[in-house]
Amino acid sequence: MSIYDISLTLSARLPVWPGDPPVVLEQVEAMDKGAEYNMTRLAMSVHAGTHVDAPHHFLNDGRTVEALSLEVLTGLCYVVQLPHDVDEITAEVLRRTPLPEGMERILFGTRNSRWWAQGVEEFQTDFVAISEDGAQWLVERGVKLVGVDYLSVAPYHASVPTHRILLQAGVIALEGVNLSQVPRGFYDLYCLPLKLAGSDGAPARAILVRRP
Numbered sequence: 001m002s003i004y005d006i007s008l009t010l011s012a013r014l015p016v017w018p019g020d021p022p023v024v025l026e027q028v029e030a031m032d033k034g035a036e037y038n039m040t041r042l043a044m045s046v047h048a049g050t051h052v053d054a055p056h057h058f059l060n061d062g063r064t065v066e067a068l069s070l071e072v073l074t075g076l077c078y079v080v081q082l083p084h085d086v087d088e089i090t091a092e093v094l095r096r097t098p099l100p101e102g103m104e105r106i107l108f109g110t111r112n113s114r115w116w117a118q119g120v121e122e123f124q125t126d127f128v129a130i131s132e133d134g135a136q137w138l139v140e141r142g143v144k145l146v147g148v149d150y151l152s153v154a155p156y157h158a159s160v161p162t163h164r165i166l167l168q169a170g171v172i173a174l175e176g177v178n179l180s181q182v183p184r185g186f187y188d189l190y191c192l193p194l195k196l197a198g199s200d201g202a203p204a205r206a207i208l209v210r211r212p
């Protein structure tokens with residue numbers, strides 16, 4: 001069985017969206033300092049690292065993260081690797097990309113994943129993401145979970161339309177996956193966001209298991 005861990009490692013060095021709180025992992029009890037045990041405190045935005053967006057992120061009356069369906073978060077998934085000259089995942093790009101019919105879960109590998117492979121710590125604004133018409137295309141084809149390999153499904157300067165279209169349609173956005181080592185093909189996705197009450201998103205451990 002080959003398992004691909006597509007989750008980012010949470011640490012203070014991970015880039016976060018400009019203005020968002022940084023990831024803080026602080027040792028509050030340390031055996032090196034005489035404590036009987038080690039204990040770490042975690043502080044971060046729920047949109048740091050590998051995470052899912054719940055509809056409540058962009059729709060004020062939308063459902064919150066603990067209500068997302070595990071049946072959507074796990075199951076057969078197709079990983080696409082887009083050529084590195086693709087700047088935006090538009091309807092036009094999707095039309096010319098060979099995608100299996102009826103896929104409910106699709107993860108898009110792009111040139112973004114190279115930044116994770118290289119350990120780039122500065123936030124990049126020129127990441128590849130899904131355009132408004134690309135989001136519409138995915139919704140019309142019945143996609144229920146879409147994953148991208150940088151920190152937003154939407155382009156940096158146009159966050160609202162792509163998020164609204166996907167979240168309004170009940171599509172789960174999985175953001176910040178590292179697909180640098182994952183070949184195109186079919187996998188079982190296991191994406192388990194933390195069960196946070198009333199939250200607009202949650203960090204997730206996400207893995208892919210290769211289908212035979």
Ligand SMILES: [Zn+2]
Nearest residue numbers: 047053175201
């Ligand atoms: Zn998010």
